[in-house]
Amino acid sequence: MNNVKRPIIFFTLIFFTINIKAQDSTGVVPKKIYVTKPIEQTVPPTVDGLLTDEAWDLVEWAGDYIEFQPDENTSPSHQTKFKIVYDSKNLYIGVRCYDSEPDKIVKRLSRRDGFEGDWVEFNIDSYHDKRTSFSFTVTAAGVKGDEFVSNNGNNWDESWNPIWYTKTNIDEEGWTAELRIPLSQLKFGKEDEQVWGLQSTRRFFRAEERSLWQRKPIDTPGWVSEFGELHGLKQIEPQNQLEIQPYTVTSAETYEAEDGNPFRDGSENDVTVGLDAKIGVTNDLTLDLTVNPDFGQVEADPSAIALDGFQIFFREQRPFFVENKNIFDFRVSQSEAGDTFGFDNVFYSRRIGRSPQGSPSTGDNEFVDQPDNTPIIGAAKFSGKTKDGWAIGVLESVTAKRYALISNDVGEERKEVVEPLTNYFVGRLQKDFNNRNSYIGGIFTATNRDNLTQELDFLHKSAFTGGIDFKHQWNERDWYVGGNVIFSHVSGSEEAIKNTQESITHLFQRVGADHVELDTTKTSLSGTGGNLQIGKVGNGHWKFESGATWRSPELELNDIGFQRQADDIRHYTWIGYQTLKPDSTFRRVGINYNHWSAWDFNGNHNVLRFNTNSWQNWKNNWFSNLGITYTAMQYSNFALRGGPRLRQSSGVNMWNSVGTDRRKKLSFNMFQRTSRAFDNSNRFYYVEAGATYQPINALRISAFPSLSTNNDKLQFIDNFDDVNGTPRYLNGHIRQRTLSMSFRLNYTINPNLTIQYWGQPFISRGRYSSFKHIVNPTAKQFENRFQSYEEDQVTLVDDTYSIDENLNGVEDFSFDNPDFSFVQFRSNLVIRWEYIPGSEIFLVWSQDVSQNGDPSDGLLSSLGDNIFGQKPQNIFLLKATYRFVL
Missing domain, CATH: 2.60.40.1190 (Immunoglobulin-like)
Incomplete structure (x- = not known):
């Protein structure tokens, strides 16, 4: 324990011995x-x-x-x-x-x-x-x-x-x-x-x-x-907007042709049209409409791989959903302290127009034309804020039924539904009162899927969420109390609700979870969640926030929201100190302390963490920060994907960053983060460093390569229900290396004519060894939590591992080689011309190369062979819009 205390005391002394000359603001400003x-x-x-x-x-x-x-x-x-x-x-x-x-x-x-x-x-x-x-x-x-x-x-x-x-x-x-x-x-x-x-x-x-x-x-x-x-x-009169913006898109796509596949002949062409409109119903409230919207000019998502089984959050970039998104925002547990799943949101617009969730069943010698996304037939958004303090948002969207087309080697074709006709609805309301110092609001969402076929019976027939949020401020808004309460209800077939209960968000089937039970006869599921907090943000150097958040085991938001996990009760506290005046060294400095504690609904204490961190804006306008988090205790209900609660080793996580003056023509930034368990059961390191160069006023270039290393001796691989009469929760030692670089070039010919390029090569390689299965998941000592397989118990043939536990020559179970190498290159080149205010022409060139490499190859050689040696998927778009202001 002494080794734990030393770094925390050391960093705390550094933070609080900074020479700060500051003064409070006093008096009322006229x-x-x-x-x-x-x-x-x-x-x-x-x-x-x-x-x-x-x-x-x-x-x-x-x-x-x-x-x-x-x-x-x-x-x-x-x-x-x-x-x-x-x-x-x-x-x-x-x-x-x-x-x-x-x-x-x-x-x-x-x-x-x-x-x-x-x-x-x-x-x-x-x-x-x-x-x-x-x-x-x-x-x-x-x-x-x-x-x-x-x-x-x-x-x-x-x-x-x-x-x-x-x-x-x-x-x-x-x-x-x-x-x-x-x-x-x-x-x-x-x-x-x-x-x-x-x-x-x-x-x-x-x-x-x-x-x-x-x-x-x-x-x-x-x-x-x-x-x-x-x-x-x-005597000024409110003006009602009326704007109509039709568009047309011509697209051409080229890619590597596949012999014998009628759907992959090497090229595709298309012409589409659509319409956006903005109608001022009143001066306060606007109706936005879109018919067959196109988002071809939107930058692709960055590459990412998650080994924990949870979904990855990607920010919304489509203009129709981004505009006025603040009105529809309903975070489940946003906090100053963080570490409360702050991305979880009752409304996550990326669900609308998502990739089809079904996949067709195919036989030998059959080819599939699987659509990449679900078209939005139309969407309407009614939003705004009235003079007397009502904030109103209503969003209605319908996405099309999508089919996969299947063809065999003799030219026979058939179709299977992979996404049903779906209606999405969001209603949001907030009211200011108490001289604008307080508000109360609510949200309601509904997802309804039409005519689910047998192939899509695993989806919810309907999903509803609702919530109430509030905030009250007093003492000149220095103090506040706020929070929200939400509920969810999903319904569908027995298969759909069983899938929900068994998903990684819930894991009702997990061993030892006496407070939940997998019920295969259920056709609906209802849950609750919420967040309550109190804080001080003004009048002096000191700020704080403390609160609690919860998600019941049954809470399910992922039909139209974003939620990582349920069955969590969490307390958090944040205390911050800021300077109010510059001194001879710093323009401003902030110092923070946080702690978190989490339980599940069975009363298990799963998390206890403490953090201290500081950020600095130096006199020369450099920026830096550093921090350390001590994890005193951590258990996971999800690490074994339905297996028992697993103890994870205590450790520390440290990070720091340095950025030079961003006003300079050449600026540099570096960020690094490292974490390590005290028993050396896992080690992680990430570093990103790069430069931004602006040689002339019209041109800006940046390149930010990054490298991460992940060494985890207890990385989940798979579960086997019955091996010699007992289950096996298989884990291994992963050595993962991830290399990427984000490159950007912005050239502005004039404020209305720009050229933008973004490109990112990416490779993540993982090699597994030292296979083991869990025997005592909550043991204090790391070595007592598992039993390792010796070399003579493990055989690799044709990329499949076989395990012979008792060495009797009979295979007890087998699993595919979990080693992986994923290589990807994505890029966007966009030329944008706003030829009159509000009307634009886009010329877009997008590239995508995605390959599975050889995990035995080196990072750089695999990156080169699988990107530069391949024919990319190219998409060319010409999009024109004209904005009529009536």
């Missing part, structure tokens, strides 16, 4: 007010970035920005000022960013929402709900950025792409910008005289400095709630 005026007799400003129009003379300048980062509440290096006027259709903003050395203004080009170089931003809380706002950013190079801000600044949605106009200009005093924002892109009420929340931020790139129009102390929680106010908006 709200600034800017009074705008309408354009009546004057001609509206021409958006050219010059600020010479007469309309700007109608109002006064607003200025006196105050520094926010790095030294809050001090004078910025250079001041900023702005004016705002409006007419019946538009809001106009003119801004002057002073700079004593205008030749040094950084004008880096990027795609929309790149936020590179010098920029100025305006956040408009037109609901004045103190929780949401619309953000408009323009860089000195004229690149636009726009985001929808929600949850009082905790969520910034870059997928929001309104139509607005901006131009910039550099002169001897610095740089200027003009913005024209159509009122149709904002949401507001019907009052004769409006009051909106307003904030403006300027980034002074050379000093990496942020300054604000409305001061916000570092230790004040929230963002939107701290805005100043925009007055003088009179």
Whole structure:
């Protein structure tokens, strides 16, 4: 135990002996007010970035920005000022960013929402709900950025792409910008005289400095709630959006032809059309429609392999589902402490349009045309937030019935259903009250599958989830209490519910789990989950959060949600300390402490972990962090895939990262993580290091190779129910090596014409040895948990292992060689031209090479042979959209 305490004490002393000079923010910050005026007799400003129009003379300048980062509440290096006027259709903003050395203004080009170089931003809380706002950013190079801000600044949605106009200009005093924002892109009420929340931020790139129009102390929680106010908006009418965006896609695919396979002749061609529409039902609420949507321009998912049996979470990248996703978000157990399965969500949009879940039964000499995905016939999304604090989201989507086509060697064809016609529904509602300091909300989801055939009877016929969430803040939002409660109900055939009970998420059949029982006659399953927490996030250096989360054994969210495991009760606590002022060494520093404890519903104490970590923003604008987690105790109900609860050895997990100043033309980043059991039963190491280079303002190149090594002496292989009268839970010693590199190139010809490339070679190789079976799964000593097979008990013939336990010459059981080598290369080249605002042309080239290599080969040689020596799958797309604004 002394060996355990030493590293924890050592790291803790490092963190708390950092020399910190800081001061608390005190007092109430007065709200600034800017009074705008309408354009009546004057001609509206021409958006050219010059600020010479007469309309700007109608109002006064607003200025006196105050520094926010790095030294809050001090004078910025250079001041900023702005004016705002409006007419019946538009809001106009003119801004002057002073700079004593205008030749040094950084004008880096990027795609929309790149936020590179010098920029100025305006956040408009037109609901004045103190929780949401619309953000408009323009860089000195004229690149636009726009985001929808929600949850009082905790969520910034870059997928929001309104139509607005901006131009910039550099002169001897610095740089200027003009913005024209159509009122149709904002949401507001019907009052004769409006009051909106307003904030403006300027980034002074050379000093990496942020300054604000409305001061916000570092230790004040929230963002939107701290805005100043925009007055003088009179007699403006809410505008209802009506936008229609048809598209057409021409695609061509080439790949390696397969002899005799009529479905793999080497090429395919297709032309499709579809439609997206955005209809303003009211100024507050918008109906989004999509018919036969195409997501061909979306970047492919990165390569990944999971040996623990659980599904891998991939982020949503499809535009229709990304926009306004914050309204539909319902995390089961998000926490500041982490380690609470924070990815679990009642709604996981990647389920819609997923790969077909069925696979046809085939005979000898039969070929299969298995579809890669399930087309979305149509989808509608009704969402928005009303002036009086109602956030509303309704999503309805229908995916098509999909068939696999089977053909034999004499040309006879038949079809089998591999995915049924499916309807997905999500309803979300939240209401602010208590002067916007509290909210309560709910969610309901439904998945219904039509006419399940015998081949698809393993799927749920229907699945429903529901939940209630709430949050209450007090003491100027410094303190909060919040949480949620959810329920689930799935129904289907006996086979479907049996599969659910036996899935790795539940494992009702596992040995020794007296509180659950596999019932093969059930046709439905209902469960609950939730999260309750209390915390402090403002007013001083110290923050904390503590809470508990649970998932009953029967909870099942995976028809339209994302859930890794059930049967878990977890307590967590996080305590954080932050500096409020820079000193001679650091711009800012944070130090954190966490601990977690988990039980199952049988009362077994399965997890006890402690963590301390720190992050640092150095004076030279480098970033670093380091941390250590001590696992005092850990048992897994899932490691043996239905076998008994398994003790896993105590150990430590350490990580650190270093990143140089990202403003430089050449910057470097490195991250490494290592974990090790004290008894040396497992060791893991991961390192990723790379560089980003921007030789000119228009070009950015990055390359980040990574390597991981995994040595686990107790890696699950398979279970055998009856070997000489008793079960065998087979494990082995895996030596896994994974090598990959993510390469990106972004070339911006102008803000509306960009070229982007992403490529990733990937290889993961695993070699197994030292086979063993579990005999005492909860033994304290690692060696007592299993019995190893000696060399003379194990035989490998034709890639199959045979085990002769009693050496009588008779095979007791056999299993396939578990060694593996998976090699993949994926890439996307996208040329995007926004030829008029909101209308785009995409030219896309995607490549994919996926091979099973030889596990006996070296990493690099196997990578080369299986990528460069193969014909890739090539997909070429030409997609054109036109956005009608009516």
